[in-house]
Amino acid sequence: MTVSETITYKEIKSQPEIWKKVISQCPERVERFVNQLQQENADEIFFIGCGTSYYLAQALAFVYSQKLKMRAFALPASEILFHENAYLHGPSKKLFHLISRSGETSEMVAAAKKLKAKGYPVSAVTCRASSSMAQMSDITIAVNEADEESIVMTRSFTSMFITMVYAAEQLAGAVTIDRQIAETAAHTIERCEEKISAFIQNNPIETFVFLGSGMLYGFANEAMLKMKEMTLSNSEAFHPFEYRHGPKSLVSKDVFVTLFASHEACHEELQLMKEIKELHGKAMVIAASGNNRTNLHAELDFEVSHLTNEQAGLIGLVIVQLMGCYLAEQKGLNIDSPRNLTQVVKL
Numbered sequence: 001m002t003v004s005e006t007i008t009y010k011e012i013k014s015q016p017e018i019w020k021k022v023i024s025q026c027p028e029r030v031e032r033f034v035n036q037l038q039q040e041n042a043d044e045i046f047f048i049g050c051g052t053s054y055y056l057a058q059a060l061a062f063v064y065s066q067k068l069k070m071r072a073f074a075l076p077a078s079e080i081l082f083h084e085n086a087y088l089h090g091p092s093k094k095l096f097h098l099i100s101r102s103g104e105t106s107e108m109v110a111a112a113k114k115l116k117a118k119g120y121p122v123s124a125v126t127c128r129a130s131s132s133m134a135q136m137s138d139i140t141i142a143v144n145e146a147d148e149e150s151i152v153m154t155r156s157f158t159s160m161f162i163t164m165v166y167a168a169e170q171l172a173g174a175v176t177i178d179r180q181i182a183e184t185a186a187h188t189i190e191r192c193e194e195k196i197s198a199f200i201q202n203n204p205i206e207t208f209v210f211l212g213s214g215m216l217y218g219f220a221n222e223a224m225l226k227m228k229e230m231t232l233s234n235s236e237a238f239h240p241f242e243y244r245h246g247p248k249s250l251v252s253k254d255v256f257v258t259l260f261a262s263h264e265a266c267h268e269e270l271q272l273m274k275e276i277k278e279l280h281g282k283a284m285v286i287a288a289s290g291n292n293r294t295n296l297h298a299e300l301d302f303e304v305s306h307l308t309n310e311q312a313g314l315i316g317l318v319i320v321q322l323m324g325c326y327l328a329e330q331k332g333l334n335i336d337s338p339r340n341l342t343q344v345v346k347l
């Protein structure tokens with residue numbers, strides 16, 4: 001079976017079309033959640049998830065902190081189950097937002113039960129409206145059209161992200177997420193897919209590093225997880241400037257470092273990539289134009305001009321997902337059946 005015949009590849013490629021549907025549903029879909037956030041007047045919001053959904057929580061916590069100036073945190077569900085004393089205390093008014101494609105991950109269902117029993121307001125985003133987690137939540141945002149047959153999460157991550165960013169932007173009074181991102185993504189994929197597949201054919205990489213700051217740290221983590229799940233490669237993620245504090249000692253010609261450049265720190269982040277290149281690492285950059293990188297000589301360089309960090313992250317992640325497909329094919333792995341993984345983790 002070639003990679004283009006796999007369900008995972010088809011779901012990855014379906015993203016621009018799915019995003020159009022998701023975006024058209026957003027205004028109606030987020031309405032109750034937006035009202036809840038306005039009415040509860042909460043001090044803190046906790047985004048909870050497992051695996052990919054936890055990395056989505058990280059990205060969303062940053063988006064909500066930045067756009068809504070509220071205290072927003074991301075936690076894996078197990079923290080609520082085993083270390084509640086560290087989180088469920090104090091006079092602050094807390095909201096909990098649960099994230100799960102399936103809505104059936106055991107830790108998520110147990111966390112929902114615990115939070116409800118303690119009387120906290122609980123909302124959720126999922127791809128399965130009738131799941132156990134959805135049933136237990138006060139408000140559920142169901143992004144059903146983004147559900148997947150594949151084991152690894154790809155379009156479910158990006159579609160739930162788009163929906164939750166839309167909600168935050170609506171509350172902040174400045175919506176930037178629109179159909180244009182789907183058009184731009186389709187165009188970029190068309191332009192870069194051959195480049196990615198050719199690069200992978202000529203560079204059998206075993207070690208990946210993903211760098212991203214702010215909101216893009218969650219995306220770097222998700223990219224890291226995709227490479228592990230799809231290609232069984234060593235893969236790590238860092239805040240860019242943390243990479244200088246130790247991990248940099250491992251850079252060699254066999255290490256492939258991807259930067260999800262942020263608007264706020266692009267200049268400095270590209271300087272770091274230059275250091276990595278000087279140590280003979282291989283580099284991929286996903287950055288806006290206008291940032292001088294002519295001397296960087298990155299092996300792959302994708303321009304995401306005129307895009308917000310959120311939009312650039314979405315396109316960058318699709319690029320990494322496709323890279324995962326081609327590397328898996330080269331290694332003889334079936335991405336529809338990743339080693340030791342199941343679609344839903346039940347304990």
Ligand SMILES: O=P(O)(O)OC[C@H]1O[C@](O)(CO)[C@@H](O)[C@@H]1O
Pocket residue numbers: 050051052053099100101102103104105108151152153341342343344345
């Ligand atoms: O979002 P859900 O359904 O809770 O699942 C989360 C995790 O489960 C998996 O699908 C399988 O382990 C991971 O890919 C993902 O990170």
